[in-house]
Structure formats: C-alpha cells, structure tokens
Amino acid sequence: MALLALAVLILLAGSGDPSSPVRAARSEPTQDRASLLAFMGGLRHEPRVQWDANASACEWAGVRCDSGRTAVLELRLPGVGLLGSVVADTLGRISGLRALSLRSNRLSGPIPAELADLAQLKRLFLQDNLFSGVIPPGLVGLTLLHRLDLSSNNLTGPVPFALNNLTRLKGLFLENNHLSGSLPSISIASLKYFNVSNNELNGSVPRSLEGFPASSFVGNLDLCGAPLPPCEPFFPSPSAAPAAIEVPTKRSSKRLSTAAIVGIIVASIVVFLVLLLLVVCLFFRLRRKGAFRTKEKSAKGSESGTRATAAATGGRSIETGMTSSSKDEMSGSASALVEAERNKLVFVGSGAAEYSFDLEDLLRASAEVLGKGTMGTSYKAVLEEGTIVVVKRLKDVTAAKPEFDALMHTLGLTERPNLVAPRAYYYSTDEKLLVLDFLPAGSLSSLLHGSRGAGRSPLGWESRMRVALAAGRGLAHLHTTAQLVHGNIKASNVLLRAGDLDSAAFSDFALHPLFHPAPRIRPAGYQAPEVLETRRPTFKSDVYSFGVLLLELLTGKAPNQASLNEEGIDLPRWVQSVVREEWTAEVFDAELMRYADIEEEMVQLLQIAMACVSAVPDSRPDIAEVVRMMEQITDRTEGNDGPKSSQVDPATGAGDVGN
Ligand SMILES: *[C@@H]1O[C@H](CO)[C@@H](O)[C@H](O)[C@H]1NC(C)=O
Ligand SMILES: *[C@@H]1O[C@H](CO)[C@@H](O)[C@H](O)[C@H]1NC(C)=O
Ligand SMILES: *[C@@H]1O[C@H](CO)[C@@H](O)[C@H](O)[C@H]1NC(C)=O
Ligand SMILES: *[C@@H]1O[C@H](CO)[C@@H](O)[C@H](O)[C@H]1NC(C)=O
Ligand SMILES: *[C@@H]1O[C@H](CO)[C@@H](O)[C@H](O)[C@H]1NC(C)=O
Numbered sequence: 001m002a003l004l005a006l007a008v009l010i011l012l013a014g015s016g017d018p019s020s021p022v023r024a025a026r027s028e029p030t031q032d033r034a035s036l037l038a039f040m041g042g043l044r045h046e047p048r049v050q051w052d053a054n055a056s057a058c059e060w061a062g063v064r065c066d067s068g069r070t071a072v073l074e075l076r077l078p079g080v081g082l083l084g085s086v087v088a089d090t091l092g093r094i095s096g097l098r099a100l101s102l103r104s105n106r107l108s109g110p111i112p113a114e115l116a117d118l119a120q121l122k123r124l125f126l127q128d129n130l131f132s133g134v135i136p137p138g139l140v141g142l143t144l145l146h147r148l149d150l151s152s153n154n155l156t157g158p159v160p161f162a163l164n165n166l167t168r169l170k171g172l173f174l175e176n177n178h179l180s181g182s183l184p185s186i187s188i189a190s191l192k193y194f195n196v197s198n199n200e201l202n203g204s205v206p207r208s209l210e211g212f213p214a215s216s217f218v219g220n221l222d223l224c225g226a227p228l229p230p231c232e233p234f235f236p237s238p239s240a241a242p243a244a245i246e247v248p249t250k251r252s253s254k255r256l257s258t259a260a261i262v263g264i265i266v267a268s269i270v271v272f273l274v275l276l277l278l279v280v281c282l283f284f285r286l287r288r289k290g291a292f293r294t295k296e297k298s299a300k301g302s303e304s305g306t307r308a309t310a311a312a313t314g315g316r317s318i319e320t321g322m323t324s325s326s327k328d329e330m331s332g333s334a335s336a337l338v339e340a341e342r343n344k345l346v347f348v349g350s351g352a353a354e355y356s357f358d359l360e361d362l363l364r365a366s367a368e369v370l371g372k373g374t375m376g377t378s379y380k381a382v383l384e385e386g387t388i389v390v391v392k393r394l395k396d397v398t399a400a401k402p403e404f405d406a407l408m409h410t411l412g413l414t415e416r417p418n419l420v421a422p423r424a425y426y427y428s429t430d431e432k433l434l435v436l437d438f439l440p441a442g443s444l445s446s447l448l449h450g451s452r453g454a455g456r457s458p459l460g461w462e463s464r465m466r467v468a469l470a471a472g473r474g475l476a477h478l479h480t481t482a483q484l485v486h487g488n489i490k491a492s493n494v495l496l497r498a499g500d501l502d503s504a505a506f507s508d509f510a511l512h513p514l515f516h517p518a519p520r521i522r523p524a525g526y527q528a529p530e531v532l533e534t535r536r537p538t539f540k541s542d543v544y545s546f547g548v549l550l551l552e553l554l555t556g557k558a559p560n561q562a563s564l565n566e567e568g569i570d571l572p573r574w575v576q577s578v579v580r581e582e583w584t585a586e587v588f589d590a591e592l593m594r595y596a597d598i599e600e601e602m603v604q605l606l607q608i609a610m611a612c613v614s615a616v617p618d619s620r621p622d623i624a625e626v627v628r629m630m631e632q633i634t635d636r637t638e639g640n641d642g643p644k645s646s647q648v649d650p651a652t653g654a655g656d657v658g659n
Contacts, residue, residue: 029065032072033057035093042087043107049080071096078103078125085109092117101125103149111136111150120144127151127173134158135179140165151195152176159184159196161386174199182366183209183223185384196220203366204231206384224366231366277363344426345435346405348412351423355435357383359426362391362435371492374519375511380438389423392434392508399514401427407513408434414482418474420495420507432514436507441498444471444549445491449558458591461598463501464553465605465634467494470504472627475546478509479539479623487512487537488519489545490526491552512537521545525559525570530617540617543626547612551575554606556589572613575606604633 036057040049051060057072058065064074072094082105091100092114099122100115108130115124116138124142127149134157135150145166155177161184163172171193172186182203183196194209195216202222209216214227224231345359365381372378376394383389397404408425415421424435442450444467447459471494478484486509497503512518517535521527528544531537548559551571557564559571569577578587588602608629614620621629 027069028056029058029069029071032094032096035090036060036063036072036075039086039090042090043082043084049077049082066096073097074099076101077105079105081105082107086112088112088114091115094118095120097121099123102129104128106130108132110134111139111153111155113138115139116141118142123147125149126153129153131155135160135174137162143167145169147171149173150177155179157181159186159201161185164188180221182382182386183217184386185209203382204364204384207364208384225364231364345424345433346408346426347424348408349415349421349423351412351435355387355389355423357387362426362433365391367391373508374522375488375508375515388438388440390436390438392436394432394434394511394514397432397514398516404432404514407510410482410484411510414478414484414509416474416477416505417503418470418505419478419509420505439495439497439505441496443492444494444496444504444553445558447496448491448552448556458594461592461595461601464592465601465630466501467496467504468550468553468605469627469630469634470502471506471549472546472623472630474504474506475542476623476627478506479542482510484510485512485537485539486510486542486545488521489542489549490521490523491549491558494549523558523560525564528617529615538617539623540620543612543620543623544614544617546623546626547609547620548572550605550609550612554588554592554602554609556591572610575610579606579610601633605630 036051040051049061051057051063056069057063058069062075062077062080063072064076065071066073073096075091075094075097076099078101082102084106085108091097091112095117097118098120100118101123103125104127106129107126110133111126111131113136115121116136119142121142122144123146124139125147128151131150131153132155135155137160139145139148140160140162143166146168147170148166149171151173152175155174157179158181159174159179163169163184163186166172167188168190169188170190172188172191173193173195175195175197177199179196179199179201181201183201183206185206185208186194187206187208194212197215197217198219199221201217201220204225205217205223205228210226212227217223217228345357345362347355361383362381365383367379367381370378370380370390376392379391379393381389381391399407404425404427408422411422413421420436420439422434422436426433426435475486475489478486486506488508488511489506493506493508495505495507497505518531518537520532520535526545526548528537528541531541548571551557552559555571555575557571557574561571564571564574575587578584584603584606585599587606588599592598592602608621608626611619611621612626
C-alpha cells in the first residue's frame with residue numbers, strides 16, 4: 001500500500017505556478033483542471049502532492065482523462081496524506097467523473113454534498129478517512145453507482161432507505177462507522193457485497209438482507225434476526241424487558257460471576273420465549289399452509305408493488321406480498337384461503353390506504369414496551385421499512401369475534417384530527433391485537449409531569465388551553481357524531497402530534513365493550529364515582545373524567561399523586577376543599593404563576609371543571625357544552641388582545657413549550 005501510494009506522488013522541488021501556460025499542445029480539459037487545482041489547493045497535504053503545472057492535467061498522478069482529453073474520468077488519490085475538509089465547488093464540478101477514490105487519507109468534515117452532482121459516477125471510495133456527519137441524501141441520486149464504500153469513517157445518522165434507489169449497486173460498504181437506528185429493507189437485485197458491521201444499528205435484520213453472512217452485521221448495538229441470533233419475541237413476557245437481553249461480549253467477560261448467573265437466567269428466559277414464538281409461528285404457518293409459502297416467494301421482489309396495489313384497491317383487508325400469479329395459485333386451494341382469511345390482519349377505516357404490512361411483518365418488527373394498562377400492553381413496533389406503529393395487545397377480551405369485528409369497523413370510521421382511531425386489528429382465540437398510529441410527541445401526561453424540576457420548560461397556559469380544547473373537541477365528536485362513550489379518559493391517553501397542540505388527540509377510546517366487566521381506568525382518580533359500582537361508563541362519566549383532566553391541567557397534580565393519596569382524597573375533593581377555604585390561588589399549578597393576567601381565565605376553567613366533576617351525573621354538562629364554554633374563554637381573551645399572536649404568550653412574551 002505504501003509503495004503504491006508513493007508511486008502516485010509526484011514530488012517536485014519547485015512550486016509550479018498553476019496559471020502558467022500548458023506546455024502540451026494537445027487539448028486539455030481546462031474546466032476540470034481548474035476544479036482539480038481548487039480541490040487540491042483547499043487541502044493541507046502532509047507529503048505534498050504536486051501536480052506539474054506545466055504538464056497537462058491528464059498526465060497528473062491519479063488523474064485519467066477520456067481519449068480525446070476533453071474530460072477527467074477518474075481521480076484516484078488513495079493514501080496520499082490528504083488532510084482537512086474538501087472545499088465546496090471543486091469535486092462536484094468535474095462532471096464527467098466516473099470513479100473517485102480518496103480512500104485512506106485524513107479527510108474530515110462532512111462528505112461533500114456536491115458529490116451528488118457527479119451523475120456519471122460509478123465507483124466512489126471514501127473509506128478509511130475521518131468523514132463525519134450523515135450519509136448525504138444526494139448520494140442516492142447517483143443511480144449509476146456500482147460500488148459505494150464509506151466504511152471506516154466517523155459517519156452518524158441512519159442508513160437511508162433511499163439507498164434502494166441505487167439499483168445497479170454491487171457493493172455497499174458502511175462498516176466501522178457510528179451509523180444508528182434500524183437497518184432499512186435494502187433490496188437491490190445486483191447487490192453482492194454488503195457490510196454494516198461495527199456500527200450502532202439496532203432492530204432486526206430485514207428479510208431482504210438475511211442472505212448476507214453474519215460478518216456483514218456483527219458488532220452493532222443491537223441487531224438481531226437471521227443471520228444473527230434471533231430477535232427477542234415480539235411480545236416479551238412482562239419479566240423480560242428488552243433491556244434485560246444482552247448478548248455477552250468480550251467487555252463483560254471481566255465482570256463478576258453474578259453477572260454470569262443473571263446471564264444464564266436471562267438466556268434461559270430468552271430460549272424459552274424463542275421456543276414459544278417458534279411454536280406460535282409454526283401454528284400459524286400450518287394453518288395458513290400454501291398461502292404463506294407462495295407469499296414468501298413473491299414477497300421479496302414485490303415489496304414496493306404491494307403498497308401501490310393495496311392503496312389502489314382500498315380494500316378493507318390486504319394480502320400483502322401476493323402477486324397476481326400467487327393469487328392464481330391460491331385459488332386452487334380454496335380451503336387454504338379460508339384459513340388465511342381467518343388469521344389475517346384486518347385493516348379498518350383508512351388503514352388500508354395508509355399502511356401495507358401483514359401479520360408476519362408485525363411479528364418480525366422490533367418492539368419496545370410503551371406501557372401496560374388494564375386492557376393490555378402497548379408496544380412501539382418498528383417494521384422493516386421503518387414504519388412505526390403502536391400495537392396494543394389486549395388481554396382478557398370477552399367479546400366474541402362478530403362483536404369485535406363490528407366495533408373495530410365502527411372505531412375505524414371515527415378518524416378525526418382529535419382522535420386516534422385503530423388502523424388494523426387481529427383477532428384469534430389466543431390473541432387480540434390493535435394497530436394504531438404512533439404519535440412521537442408523547443402524551444399530555446409526560447408533557448405535564450415529565451421531569452419536573454430544574455432544566456424543564458414548563459407547559460405554558462396557552463398550550464394547556466389548546467390541548468384541553470383539542471381533547472374536548474375529540475371527545476365531543478366521539479359523543480355526538482359517533483355516539484360512542486370513551487370510557488378511558490386520562491392524561492396519558494391524550495397524545496400530541498409534533499408541533500401542533502391543536503391536533504392533540506384522544507386514544508384508547510370505546511374499547512370497554514370488549515370486556516366484561518368494563519376495566520377500571522388506571523391510574524385511579526379519573527373514574528366517576530358511580531362507575532366504580534356499575535362498571536359501566538356513560539357519556540356523563542366521560543364528562544367527569546374530562547373534568548378531572550382539566551383539574552390536572554390547572555393544578556399540575558396528577559389525580560393519583562402521592563400527596564393526595566396520603567390525605568386519602570381525590571383531586572376534585574382536594575380542589576373543593578382548597579377553594580372552599582378561599583385560597584383559590586393556591587389551587588393552581590405553581591408553574592403557571594409566572595404568566596401574568598391569566599388568573600381570570602384559570603378561574604373560569606376551574607368553574608367548568610368543577611361542574612364536570614359534580615357527584616350527581618345529571619348535573620354535569622354535556623361535553624358539547626363544555627367545549628363551547630371553553631371556546632368562550634379563549635375567544636374572550638383573543639378579543640382583548642387583538643389579533644391572535646399564536647406562538648407567543650401575549651402576557652409575558654415567553655414562548656410556550658411544544659409550539
Ligand atoms: C515550467 O515552464 C517554465 C517556462 O515555461 C519553466 O521556467 C519552468 O521551469 C517549468 N517548470 C517545470 C517544473 O518544469
Ligand atoms: C432516484 O433515482 C432517480 C433517477 O433514477 C432520481 O430521479 C431520483 O431523484 C432518485 N430518488 C432520490 C430519492 O434521490
Ligand atoms: C467523530 O465524531 C464525533 C462527533 O460526531 C467527534 O466527537 C469525534 O471526535 C469524531 N472522531 C474522530 C476520530 O474524528
Ligand atoms: C434503536 O436505537 C434508537 C436510539 O439510537 C432508539 O430510539 C430506538 O428506539 C431503537 N430501536 C429499537 C428497535 O430498539
Ligand atoms: C465486514 O467488515 C468487518 C469489519 O471490517 C469484517 O470483519 C468482516 O469480515 C466484513 N464482512 C464481510 C462479509 O465482508
């Protein structure tokens with residue numbers, strides 16, 4: 001290598017003047033020559049690479065031109081001690097470049113985005129440098145690329161799914177970087193060499209890549225699935241949280257023997273779970289026989305096609321991965337089809353238009369527990385192509401399949417900005433799953449109570465009002481248009497969409513008919529007193545729970561907060577007692593005290609909330625009325641302040657969180 005590198009160097013004693021006339025009478029790629037000189041001039045180079053200014057650029061070391069000497073086709077400067085970051089407007093201008101090798105230097109900074117302009121590029125070797133930042137998105141426009149080697153740099157960020165655009169790629173080398181996230185489903189027919197080892201990737205190895213050897217994937221943070229050891233089962237038992245599963249590494253070998261014991265216990269749990277999963281899979285497979293075998297064969301080639309088909313048919317359910325030919329094969333075995341029908345994911349509402357995956361994809365997804373509730377456990381599932389959904393695994397469902405089907409189709413139609421409706425479901429004797437959109441901005445509960453204390457930017461008054469109003473509108477729609485009782489109102493079921501508080505949405509609604517008796521709302525403190533006995537939520541009990549939610553926003557106290565529990569009272573009664581003793585201001589969240597001139601609004605909302613939490617159901621207002629009263633509060637203040645200054649709190653000039 002060193003010899004080769006030396007051979008490429010032309011070390012000259014004198015420093016040639018770049019602008020001096022070229023000796024060679026033959027033609028010269030003048031523009032490319034200038035770009036090359038600018039490129040080299042922008043770098044500090046340790047052993048100085050000197051190109052003879054008197055010679056044609058086509059004779060320079062590392063440069064190869066076309067036969068007519070009109071363009072530079074290749075630039076190869078491996079291991080010549082190039083140092084620094086590439087200046088702009090240099091390499092990107094050598095537009096005829098087919099091959100570029102700058103490997104084994106000490107180039108730093110981001111990979112130049114302008115490489116995206118080299119539309120003719122077939123080979124790009126940047127490995128073994130100090131490039132940092134993300135893989136430039138523009139590289140996926142270089143559709144002629146055969147080989148892309150970015151290995152052994154300091155790259156971060158995801159492996160872009162759009163690399164699939166490089167349809168002629170034979171070799172893709174990304175090993176020894178700091179790439180993170182999950183590995184997208186890269187399926188390029190021509191791909192022969194692939195390496196992402198020694199990065200920080202996690203999740204499962206996509207099916208499209210499982211044909212590459214394990215050494216293409218080793219040394220990552222948390223990759224699993226063939227050819228690596230299998231992933232943890234999609235639905236881990238409550239005792240085996242994802243973090244508990246750790247493949248022993250060299251690093252841990254020095255640890256004490258307790259670690260080994262824990263390892264053995266964890267390993268046996270894993271083995272047990274894997275066996276369980278295998279049995280379940282085998283069961284499904286046997287039941288779905290021919291259907292699945294044909295599906296798998298065609299799935300690889302038709303992943304992108306499926307999405308289009310599913311969207312075009314707009315059907316309520318889809319059979320992902322089935323091409324028309326495999327459908328023909330299937331019609332031969334009608335009974336297999338009936339079996340498959342029975343066991344598949346059913347999309348509801350606009351779910352079929354939004355998503356295309358099947359039960360198997362879901363089972364293969366890597367999952368993380370979001371929360372456990374009285375109705376079951378919620379998981380964040382990351383599918384192969386990077387789609388993220390929430391999967392709710394319901395437990396102790398008592399409803400039969402027809403009731404379940406009917407309710408799901410009703411719920412699927414309740415889509416609104418302020419409601420998070422199910423997109424798909426799965427019903428079998430042993431397993432009932434709901435698939436919902438994943439809203440990454442979290443819940444009102446975490447926004448309100450998460451990491452209180454130093455360094456936290458509190459949820460401002462205007463933000464609280466907007467979220468409350470958005471949730472109220474969702475509930476009003478549910479009650480009046482869909483005629484459904486929510487039955488599970490609490491702050492952790494108010495989800496936020498990034499950057500838009502007005503589209504905060506209620507989730508997990510109207511599921512109580514699936515259970516008998518209806519599950520209690522947990523944490524305690526939201527449930528209307530009468531429902532504790534009847535176990536049957538009503539429109540009026542929803543209004544009570546909504547009132548508790550408003551009190552939570554006003555007081556900053558969660559209804560199950562320890563200080564309340566110690567006194568043995570619930571949030572409404574605590575508020576009542578404080579208000580009765582005429583310390584109204586004491587009731588409000590201390591974090592709201594920094595905002596001037598909002599007390600009147602807070603008192604008005606407090607009055608609405610207190611009406612909602614009336615002990616007598618009939619004296620509680622309807623949700624539509626509640627929303628109307630809340631709108632009046634904001635209308636009035638907007639009137640006072642003139643034109644709405646939406647982002648900034650008019651009183652203090654302080655921006656609210658989450659805008
Ligand atoms: C380049 O050419 C000039 C005259 O045209 C000459 O003086 C100089 O020595 C040459 N440099 C080299 C490195 O050959
Ligand atoms: C994919 O390649 C096509 C050319 O084949 C190009 O027009 C398109 O911009 C590329 N897509 C992306 C995301 O770069
Ligand atoms: C790699 O990048 C990180 C920041 O992204 C930086 O802290 C680190 O020094 C870099 N390492 C090298 C060897 O350049
Ligand atoms: C992968 O790691 C990222 C952080 O690097 C994390 O946000 C994500 O949840 C992880 N995904 C899985 C499936 O573990
Ligand atoms: C991938 O890269 C790693 C690290 O350089 C290497 O050990 C491994 O053999 C490579 N695997 C393949 C299949 O090339």
